[in-house]
Amino acid sequence: MARAKIALIGAGQIGGTLAHLAALKELGDVVLFDIAEGVPQGKALDIAEAAPVDGYDATMSGANDYADIAGADVCIVTAGVARKPGMSRDDLLGINLKVMKSVGEGIAKHAPNAFVICITNPLDAMVWALREFSGLPKEKVCGMAGILDSARFRHFLADEFKVSIKDVTAFVLGGHGDTMVPLTRYSTVAGIPLPDMVKMGWTTQEKLDAIVQRTRDGGAEIVGLLKTGSAFYAPAASAIEMAEAYLKDQKRVLPCAANVEGAYGLDGMYVGVPTVIGAGGIEKVIEIDMNKDEKAMFDKSVDAVKGLVEACQGIDSSLA
Ligand SMILES: NC(=O)c1ccc[n+]([C@@H]2O[C@H](COP(=O)([O-])OP(=O)(O)OC[C@H]3O[C@@H](n4cnc5c(N)ncnc54)[C@H](O)[C@@H]3O)[C@@H](O)[C@H]2O)c1
Numbered sequence: 128m129a130r131a132k133i134a135l136i137g138a139g140q141i142g143g144t145l146a147h148l149a150a151l152k153e154l155g156d157v158v159l160f161d162i163a164e165g166v167p168q169g170k171a172l173d174i175a176e177a178a179p180v181d182g183y184d185a186t187m188s189g190a191n192d193y194a195d196i197a198g199a200d201v202c203i204v205t206a207g208v209a210r211k212p213g214m215s216r217d218d219l220l221g222i223n224l225k226v227m228k229s230v231g232e233g234i235a236k237h238a239p240n241a242f243v244i245c246i247t248n249p250l251d252a253m254v255w256a257l258r259e260f261s262g263l264p265k266e267k268v269c270g271m272a273g274i275l276d277s278a279r280f281r282h283f284l285a286d287e288f289k290v291s292i293k294d295v296t297a298f299v300l301g302g303h304g305d306t307m308v309p310l311t312r313y314s315t316v317a318g319i320p321l322p323d324m325v326k327m328g329w330t331t332q333e334k335l336d337a338i339v340q341r342t343r344d345g346g347a348e349i350v351g352l353l354k355t356g357s358a359f360y361a362p363a364a365s366a367i368e369m370a371e372a373y374l375k376d377q378k379r380v381l382p383c384a385a386n387v388e389g390a391y392g393l394d395g396m397y398v399g400v401p402t403v404i405g406a407g408g409i410e411k412v413i414e415i416d417m418n419k420d421e422k423a424m425f426d427k428s429v430d431a432v433k434g435l436v437e438a439c440q441g442i443d444s445s446l447a
Pocket residue numbers: 136137138139140141142160161162163166205206207208209210219223226229230245246247248249250271272275303356357358359362
């Protein structure tokens with residue numbers, strides 16, 4: 128069977144890490160695309176030159192022309208600008224919206240059958256705009272954020288409980304912004320929900336609240352440390368998990384920004400929800416039961432995303 132083709136639109140910090148991870152996992156042949164001349168070619172050559180040492184079979188190429196992504200099975204989009212200290216993700220909306228237009232048109236023309244994973248921020252509004260600009264089927268366009276936010280939550284929890292990360296599960300839903308919703312009732316240590324861990328005396332409610340807040344601020348914490356850009360290792364690992372689920376038809380249950388029609392009382396908007404990812408793309412949106420407090424947090428997050436979508440429509444009249 129022919130190898131899959133993976134197009135990485137944006138060859139910056141995340142794009143380069145994605146290429147290396149895709150190669151190490153032998154997910155397919157990789158094309159790195161960027162507007163910066165030489166950068167995708169340089170990264171592709173560098174990663175190809177690591178293959179003899181690491182022993183992976185995957186070709187790497189760099190491109191500045193969308194024609195080179197032709198027939199891609201998966202497109203992962205990181206094109207655009209990352210925030211710096213003092214900025215919110217939402218400050219990137221105007222500049223990255225223009226990028227989504229050119230990327231959406233490029234994918235629609237050259238890789239209309241691809242499964243598209245958007246990473247560019249502000250995530251939920253950008254994946255919505257990318258879907259609008261590309262016109263691809265809704266189940267084939269999604270956004271990466273929930274896996275990253277949940278991974279951060281899991282890391283902080285494993286650290287607090289001094290247990291293996293393998294035994295910690297977490298679900299962070301909602302928009303990928305300050306209003307994201309880490310769901311403690313649906314996050315567990317070996318199946319034990321976090322509120323029970325508090326009752327069992329493994330931690331206190333105050334410490335758990337602080338971990339929830341640190342999770343919400345997780346992106347800003349890294350931006351504050353790096354100063355020149357934002358996180359890229361964990362974001363790349365998270366998107367690769369989604370790409371692998373699609374390419375191998377794994378039916379993974381993963382929190383992703385998906386187009387939600389009907390569930391959660393939503394009418395075709397993108398926001399972070401639990402999904403099933405397989406060969407059909409986003410094969411299912413899972414509607415979980417939320418109590419009053421959880422629903423209030425989720426609704427607030429949905430409203431924040433709606434505000435960003437409206438801002439996009441105000442900037443580009445073709446989206447209205
Ligand atoms: N969804 C998430 O959870 C998450 C996590 C981390 C970062 N991000 C976002 O991902 C994006 C990329 O982050 P990064 O660290 O890789 O940034 P980066 O600056 O290192 O890379 C971005 C790349 O995009 C390229 N680019 C700019 N305009 C382009 C265009 N029109 N067409 C093609 N390429 C273009 C740039 O040349 C650059 O190489 C940012 O918007 C960042 O905020 C999202």
